[in-house]
Amino acid sequence: DPKIIQKPKYLVAVTGSEKILICEQYLGHNAMYWYRQSAKKPLEFMFSYSYQKLMDNQTASSRFQPQSSKKNHLDLQITALKPDDSATYFCASSQEAGDNQAPLFGEGTRLSVL
Amino acid sequence: GEQVEQRPPHLSVREGDSAVIICTYTDPNSYYFFWYKQEPGAGLQLLMKVFSSTEINEGQGFTVLLNKKDKQLSLNLTAAHPGDSAVYFCAVRIQDSNYQLIWGSGTKLIIKP
Numbered sequence: 001d002p003k004i005i006q007k008p009k010y011l012v013a014v015t016g017s018e019k020i021l022i023c024e025q026y027l028g029h030n031a032m033y034w035y036r037q038s039a040k041k042p043l044e045f046m047f048s049y050s051y052q053k054l055m056d057n058q059t060a061s062s063r064f065q066p067q068s069s070k071k072n073h074l075d076l077q078i079t080a081l082k083p084d085d086s087a088t089y090f091c092a093s094s095q096e097a098g099d100n101q102a103p104l105f106g107e108g109t110r111l112s113v114l
Numbered sequence: 115g116e117q118v119e120q121r122p123p124h125l126s127v128r129e130g131d132s133a134v135i136i137c138t139y140t141d142p143n144s145y146y147f148f149w150y151k152q153e154p155g156a157g158l159q160l161l162m163k164v165f166s167s168t169e170i171n172e173g174q175g176f177t178v179l180l181n182k183k184d185k186q187l188s189l190n191l192t193a194a195h196p197g198d199s200a201v202y203f204c205a206v207r208i209q210d211s212n213y214q215l216i217w218g219s220g221t222k223l224i225i226k227p
Contacts, residue, residue: 004157042220043158043203048213056214090157097213100165102148105157 003027004106006091011111013081020067021076021109023091029104031055031097032074034066037108038087049074050097081113116141116208120218128226133191135221137204140185146207147187148215149178153200161189161202191223199225 007022025032034046048056052068065077078085088110092103117140127133137147146165150158162178164171164187171178175198177190187206191198204218 042201043217045214045217058214092158099207099213100146100163101213102160102163103215104160105150107157 002107004091004093004104006089006106006109008109009107011109013111013113015081015083015113017081018077018079019081019111021078021089021091021111023074023076023106025072025091025093025106027093027095027104028072029093029095030071031094031101031103032068033092033094033103034074034076035090035092035105036087037090046076047074048097055097078111083113086111086113116144116206116216118204118206118216118218120204120221122221123219124222124224126224126226127194129195130193133194133198133223133225135189135202135204135223137187137206137218138185139187139206139216141206141208142185143209144185144206145209147178147180148205148207149187149189150203150205151200152203152220158203194223194225196225196227199223 004025013019031050033048036044046059047066063079067075088108090108091106094101094103119138148163149161152158179188201220201222203220205215
């Protein structure tokens with residue numbers, strides 16, 4: 001059974017709309033992350049959270065907002081969607097945000113913006 | 115900042131042959147290294163993590179070599195089989211980086227029968 005659940009698996013949106021990508025992990029991890037993968041950039045770090053607090057933000061646009069309502073949740077809200085936002089978004093987690101911690105990844109949400 | 119160059123971007127080998135993927139990093143403060151495998155339509159699966167104090171690590175059907183002198187990390191798949199077909203990524207963590215990983219650009223490996 002997958003321990004990092006991302007919903008939905010596929011998502012189609014129209015330009016200008018707003019979507020929320022869901023991520024829940026059942027590994028008891030304290031650090032969670034969002035990554036983006038597209039044809040332009042194979043793997044791009046977006047955000048990291050530790051104990052529900054933002055640690056690092058490498059996303060230039062404020063249209064991307066993580067939301068952590070529970071310790072094991074880190075959702076990603078994307079507003080004013082653009083076609084360039086089309087990508088696969090991966091959620092990941094690790095026990096802690098530490099040196100030797102390797103993030104474990106979910107299956108991804110494939111977003112297409114028309 | 116740290117740069118990680120991964121090569122080759124594409125690699126095709128016959129079943130039973132070996133395959134080598136190399137990542138070259140620039141920051142001498144790099145000290146944790148990771149290899150991931152991504153099968154089509156799936157997330158990234160951790161293959162191995164390597165620390166600076168270890169040079170050779172062996173997994174199931176592959177070997178990871180860390181050459182600190184040349185700042186190179188390599189993944190060597192021995193006796194490749196069709197299940198090895200995937201995209202492979204290396205990732206490097208440097209000190210004082212807020213635990214951020216710097217990723218290679220990926221290698222698409224195809225195993226031909």
